[in-house]
Amino acid sequence: MAAGSTLQTLERGIAVLQAVAASETGLRIVEIAERLGVHRAIAYRLVNTLADQHMLRRLPEGKIVLGSASLLLGLNAEGALRTLARPIVQALADRTQATAFLSTAAGEEGVAVLTSTPKDAFLNINYRVGSRHPLTRGAAGIAILAGREATKGEPESVTKARELGYSLTEGQLQKGATGIASPVPMPREFAVWQDLSIGVVGVGGLDHDLAIKEVLVAAQDLAWAAARA
Template sequence: MSGTANTQALERALTILEALAGEKEGLGLNEVARRVGLHKSTVYRLLQTFKEYGYVEREADHGKYRLGLKILELSGQILDRIDVRTIAHPFLEELAAKSNEVAHLVIPDGDEAVYIDKVEGNRTIRMHSQIGRRVPLHSTAVGKAILAYLTWPEVQDLLARKGLPRFTARTITEWTELAKELEGIRQRGYAVDNGENEEGIRCVGAPIFDYQNRVVAALSISGSEVHVTEERIPELGGLVRWAGREISRRLGFRGGDA
């Protein structure tokens, strides 16, 4: 078979997969042929080949074809290789530039979060954050952004070992207050650390979701309370929520809340 013929056969095969991808309930042979503009016999041969390799399944009861689990296996392998830090870094740079504050990226690890990236803003403030440092979940904006998208039993199980220790006078130390706080975060789409982890430091954070709709990371804008004022919280909340949503989409998230 010539190179042109090979290319044409591949193009035909891809149009069939794309047609099936848009139909959750599947398509019959005649419908596939009509959609892709090919003769029924050609479509049948290609579908049989896809079926043999697991890329297409045929429903026994109504005879419709739909994408097979092999497609899911391949897409999962691709998505698992995606590095959230690589994707998020340009957004951290944009957040730092727009806010003049420090932008952070964390991932959850047990009952803590770990800083995996940081971009400094134009201001020079003293912060304890550094890549690799661990922080609590209940007293940080990034941590609360993660907790807000777990079930309440998951939150309690996760924090049971250490409880809700106090770090400043503003730290949430009561379970009922934390539950109320997490509900507010889900409604707003962003979390606020109002000097709850470090005296004089205010942070605004948002969650990041993956293709399985799991919260896998969070990002934040952090700065001195002198600069990150309460009046700026809605503006900064909008920025981190936007960045979290865009990063989530690049990770394959298709939900409506990110």
């Protein structure tokens, strides 16, 4: 591919990301094509390429929004979501005396984008930012899937988590560890902040009832904080 053609494709890709980011509820392919002044087929190819890299994501109704990779880039730059979530995740860790986390989806994997440990705890699980695992394993990933619309053939654990409002798993990612997580019900206008879960992971003396209550509260707190931001 000629250098000029490559540069034009890059410029168009950036323009797509900027157009989608400027839209509060996402754009359809035809709208992207109109904003870029290109044929719909070109817009379709650009969107497909960016979606393959998780920079964009298709909503069930067909609109295109920023994807998890865009979100992760923003978080690495100390973005607004991390600023909003940090005190909520820390409070969750302190109240449950367990390691708390905020996770998002990156393709078929869940990725921890923020973690906190109790300020006065003697022993904590080392759950690092950037830790990855399949969405179908572990409370964080199952909660993310539960926050989406139901799909045919989805795992029973996802259906159950959607009904309960939270996922509880034991020993799936680490022997002896219990994970509890809830999808974050972000307002639809925050399209880039969808596919999030918040929760805790602990061993031994984790109070399940308390943890479930606090995780559900934290999920609502983060959604409300985003709505007020």
